[in-house]
Amino acid sequence: MNTIIFDMDGVLIDSEYTYFESKTNILNDAGYDVGVSYQYQFMGTTYNYMWQTMKDELKLPLEVEDYIKEMNQRRKDIVEKDGVKPIKNIQKLIKRLYKSGFRMAVASSSPKADIEFAMKSLHLDQYFEFLVSGEEVENSKPEPDVFLYAASLLEVHPNECVVFEDTKNGSKAAKAANMYTIGFENPDYPKQDLSAADEIMTDFSEVNIQELKNK
DSSP states (O other): OOEEEEOOBTTTBOOHHHHHHHHHHHHHHTTOOOOGGGGGGGTTSOHHHHHHHHHHHHTOSSOHHHHHHHHHHHHHHHHHHHOOOBOTTHHHHHHHHHHTTOEEEEEESSOHHHHHHHHHHTTOGGGOSEEEEGGGSSSOTTSSHHHHHHHHHHTOOGGGEEEEEOSHHHHHHHHHTTOEEEEEOOTTSOOOOOTTSSEEESOGGGOOHHHHHTO
């Protein structure tokens, strides 16, 4: 193995809380009594998928685009206040992998502009050959489209790739793409079903470079 594909939210950047907070507050402010835990099911999916599902389930009156616009504004306010926060030890790992000759890409359900902004903010963009968004493929995770597209851009076979994912939807997508999947179980986030992953880890400082090459 010499190719690594990373999910972004919850793997590279500590951003899931911005989604939980913004979406829950939007619904609560509109009179829908749902807790933060309702949002856990949408981890790893696209904006359109999550809001269309909520619109259908909760009978929301506005258009999906209206809710996405409001969510983005609220998330922007949070990021402006807190900044883009990296997951612990991920920046060191990216640099270690790069120095060891690994090729890398990001495959995220987030919009392309968000991916580019986050990677530039953390000065990680130089290490990735491609930044792939769920906007660029037909189907959202748990379908494998975004990972398969990343592999095609890298011109490698899917079974030559290792994926780092932190969600149920993401790990299922990576396995559906026939990629070796490492589930990142972040102790700071709600526990996800990562049973689809080939292995699970809780700290990026645990990654053994030589073992990755031998997967």
